Amino acid sequence: MAAVTLSHVGKSYGAVGVLHGVSVDIADGEFVILVGQSGCGKSTLLRMIAGLESVTSGDISIGDRVINDLPPKDRDIAMVFQNYALYPHMTVRKNMEFGLKLRGTPRAEINEKVAHASAILGLESLMERLPRELSGGQRQRVAMGRAIVRDPQVFLFDEPLSNLDAKLRVHMRTEIKALHQRLGATVIYVTHDQIEAMTMADKIVVMHDGRIAQQGAPLDIYDRPANLFVAQFIGSPSMNILDGQFAGDGSAVFITDKGVHILLANVPAENAGRPAKIGIRPEHIMLNDSGIAARVIVTEPTGSETQLTLDVDGHELVVLIRDRVDYKPNDVLKIGLAQNHIHAFDADSGSRLTL
Amino acid sequence: MTLASAGERRASQQARRLSGSRKVGRISYWPFVLPALVVVSAVVVFPWAFTLWMSVSEWKVGEPYHFVGFANYLRLLHDQRFLQSIGRTLLYTVLSVVAPMVIGTLAALLFNEKMPARGLLRGIFVMPMMATPVAIALVWTMMFHPQLGVLNYLLSLIGLDPQDWVFAPDTVIASLVMVETWQWSPLVMLIVLGGLASLPADPYESARIDGANAFQRFWYLTLPMILPFLLVAMTIRMIDALKSFDIIYAITQGGPGTASETTNLYLYSVAFAYAEIGYGSAIAVLFFLLIVVLSLVLLHVRELSGRILGTTK
Numbered sequence: 001m002a003a004v005t006l007s008h009v010g011k012s013y014g015a016v017g018v019l020h021g022v023s024v025d026i027a028d029g030e031f032v033i034l035v036g037q038s039g040c041g042k043s044t045l046l047r048m049i050a051g052l053e054s055v056t057s058g059d060i061s062i063g064d065r066v067i068n069d070l071p072p073k074d075r076d077i078a079m080v081f082q083n084y085a086l087y088p089h090m091t092v093r094k095n096m097e098f099g100l101k102l103r104g105t106p107r108a109e110i111n112e113k114v115a116h117a118s119a120i121l122g123l124e125s126l127m128e129r130l131p132r133e134l135s136g137g138q139r140q141r142v143a144m145g146r147a148i149v150r151d152p153q154v155f156l157f158d159e160p161l162s163n164l165d166a167k168l169r170v171h172m173r174t175e176i177k178a179l180h181q182r183l184g185a186t187v188i189y190v191t192h193d194q195i196e197a198m199t200m201a202d203k204i205v206v207m208h209d210g211r212i213a214q215q216g217a218p219l220d221i222y223d224r225p226a227n228l229f230v231a232q233f234i235g236s237p238s239m240n241i242l243d244g245q246f247a248g249d250g251s252a253v254f255i256t257d258k259g260v261h262i263l264l265a266n267v268p269a270e271n272a273g274r275p276a277k278i279g280i281r282p283e284h285i286m287l288n289d290s291g292i293a294a295r296v297i298v299t300e301p302t303g304s305e306t307q308l309t310l311d312v313d314g315h316e317l318v319v320l321i322r323d324r325v326d327y328k329p330n331d332v333l334k335i336g337l338a339q340n341h342i343h344a345f346d347a348d349s350g351s352r353l354t355l
Numbered sequence: 356m357t358l359a360s361a362g363e364r365r366a367s368q369q370a371r372r373l374s375g376s377r378k379v380g381r382i383s384y385w386p387f388v389l390p391a392l393v394v395v396s397a398v399v400v401f402p403w404a405f406t407l408w409m410s411v412s413e414w415k416v417g418e419p420y421h422f423v424g425f426a427n428y429l430r431l432l433h434d435q436r437f438l439q440s441i442g443r444t445l446l447y448t449v450l451s452v453v454a455p456m457v458i459g460t461l462a463a464l465l466f467n468e469k470m471p472a473r474g475l476l477r478g479i480f481v482m483p484m485m486a487t488p489v490a491i492a493l494v495w496t497m498m499f500h501p502q503l504g505v506l507n508y509l510l511s512l513i514g515l516d517p518q519d520w521v522f523a524p525d526t527v528i529a530s531l532v533m534v535e536t537w538q539w540s541p542l543v544m545l546i547v548l549g550g551l552a553s554l555p556a557d558p559y560e561s562a563r564i565d566g567a568n569a570f571q572r573f574w575y576l577t578l579p580m581i582l583p584f585l586l587v588a589m590t591i592r593m594i595d596a597l598k599s600f601d602i603i604y605a606i607t608q609g610g611p612g613t614a615s616e617t618t619n620l621y622l623y624s625v626a627f628a629y630a631e632i633g634y635g636s637a638i639a640v641l642f643f644l645l646i647v648v649l650s651l652v653l654l655h656v657r658e659l660s661g662r663i664l665g666t667t668k
Contacts, residue, residue: 052560073566085557089579098575099565146561 002063002076002153003028004049004186009058011044011210018044019210021058026203031180031187035197036207037233043158045207046190050079050156062153075154078147082159084139086131086146092118093127096145110149117148120179137168144179155180157189161196173200194234198222206230224343228350231279231343237307237318239279239343248273254344258314260292265339266355275347280337282307282320288336296327310335410636417630427637436613437621437638441645444597444617447528451596452589454536459543460585464573466544467551477548484541492605495534496521499606521607524614531615534602539595543588550584551577586657590650597646618642 004026011019019041026032034042047053049060051072059066067075078099086095093114100110118124121141131139140160147155160176161169177200180187191197197204198218205215206229213233214226225231231239244256250272252264262278294310294317301307301324308319308327312335319335327333344353410428413421431437466477483491498504499520507517520530554577562572600619603609609616609624616624622642626635 050564052563072564077564079561079564081557081561083555083557085555085561087558087562087576088555098562098567102566102571146565150565 002186003030004154004188005059005061006045006049007059007061009045009048009055009060011041011048011053011056017210019048019056022207022210022212023058024205024212024215026186026188029184029186031177031189031200031202032205033189033191033197033201033203034205034207035191035194035233036213038192040207041210042190042192042207046079046156046158046188049075049154049188050077051075076152077154077156078150078152079156079158080140080143080147080160082162084131084143084163086139086142088131091128091130092123092134092142092145095131095142096149099146099150113149113151114145117145120148120182121145136164137172140164140172141175144176148179148183153186155185155187157187159191160189161191161193169196176200195236198234204234206233208233224352225279226352228277228279228345231345235281237282237320239281240285240315240317241277241279242315243277243347245275245347246271246273254278254342256313256315260313260315262292262337262342263339264342264344264355268354271344271353274353276353277345277347277350279343279345280341282318284338284341285317285319285335286338287321287323287325287333289334291334291336293332294335296329296331296333298329299325299327406636406639409633410640412633412636414633415630416632423633427634428641430634431637431641436616437618439613440616440618440621443528443615444619447532447599447615447617448593448596450528450532451535451539451599452592454532455540455543455592456585456589458536459540459588460547462540462544463547463551464577467548477544480544481541483538486538488538488601489605491534491538492602496606499530521615522611524611527607527611527615531603531606534606535596535599538602539592543592546584546588546591547581550581554580582660583657586653586660590653590657593649593653594646597649618645 004024006022006024006026008021008023009019010017010021022041022045024032034045036042044053048055051067051070055068060068062075062077087098090098096114096117097110100113105113114127118127121144123138123141123145126134126138126142131142134142140163143160157176161172164172173196176189180200189196189200201218203215204218204221206213206221208229214221214230221230221234225234225239228241232241242254242256242260242262244254244260246267247253247255250267250269252267254262254264254267254276256262264278292312294312296308297311297316298309299306300309305320305322306325308321308325310317310319310333317335342355344355345351346353411422411424413423413426462480466473466480470476498506499522501507501517501519501522504520506520510517518526521527558576559572562576567575598619599617600623603615603617603620604623607615609620613621618638619642622635622638625631625638
């Protein structure tokens, strides 16, 4: 096992830059998730760590060794691909043995490692099957088995659950997390699914347009998003954002562009009159008889909670409440915002403002 | 009327309706099948039956048909020229399968790589396939000429002794295989290129991470994955080589002596030069059986590999 350090890593294809000075410190045994929208450069970054893409600038180190120019096989990493990338003509057993065989590992050791990995993943009964005779979840387990037998310093996962159906995805999520706890390996995991990121990671790196938008522990990022992008990207349903400006008279009030007055806990004096956006997560809006009037647009019960889409003087707000309610469209109710959970962002740069 | 008898009547009515509709079906599909049936009977079934019928006769053109039973087949078993021609045909076939397979596959691997003017180079490589066999034969005959041919000139450039090529019994088969290889490697290349284009890219990335070098990636991934395509090419090549006639006939006519006389050429001589239609037919029947057996073997191998790779069910 080893730590991984990315220091000012950049990547460009000709004149097109896709990664711009990305720096991340990944501790030994840490589970780090790179998350972002399609095209943000997260998979490219992972492939650069794997050695499948060259590094244009900066350094990638595993342990204390810079690996920029090492071929993939010498980096002591194993990778699990989105499309599994199994060898279609080899049985599960041969798929798992292949890497070890190429390294000239003695037969007894190969057998032992393959038996160990297949036991961990529950693949024993499938060892003589061909990949096409397996379901998606089983194939993904074989791909993980192929990584485990290698006993690498770092595991790389490239959107491994994207091709699985929703239920299996939740199941495999738990399996991967349990596997990490069991092996204690360093894991770098790429996904566009922020729920995967929130639930599995020790550390999340949110990427946007080839740059790091924010990195940190999942709940820190959730509670204190560094900018508007992270605020909207992390969390489901996503944060409600309102445009407007702080009151000019220095009072702790935010006036939206549609004239709604929202009371805040505090507004620093230098922000008086400043145009801004405020954000509040759906679960931080409650029903409150002395609050703002809101008209119900849609009610979506999920069983454990109810998601309401409300109209507040032209602003559409999503609200998540734990009670079972039965509102009809156009019902009018009163809501209140939890003041200490309101986030504020600069209107232009989108960066977080202190309240 | 009881309930049971009502039920029976309904059942019998239904049966009548069903059989009626079946009768209509039987009449109506004939017009669709008939044209194909006529054509197949005329060009496949009849010639076949006629050949079988001739093969049990002693029949020279212009003389009456004379039934001889299996005498022609028994005579073949002791006909040295026939037995030698079988051996020659097999040798010619093996060489004409192996050489184009190797060269065509290597060419496919080469032309599968990104390179400048790839399309043009592929086009040039494919050109021999489009030429007329007799024209090819005339050109190669000139190239093989011991004194005037370009091949001996090329040998002299690298300091090798001149050869007699198709004019010597020892080298005639190999020389003819050269022509066959030159013309048919492109076909193998086209088939294998198609196979290479269909390969998934992902396994190659995991193989790089697993530590496979370029040769190991070819040996452990590419080769097994294109095996079904290689077997298709091999089957086509084998059948073509077994029945090869035009190039051999146009260049050597089976000579010198009978050194390049394959079964096809011997059959031609027996049937059309010596006008022994019955005996020639017997050769044709045995030769056909040989092709069928060899093709079945290859088909079986292909199916096996296809089942492993999932290309056939």
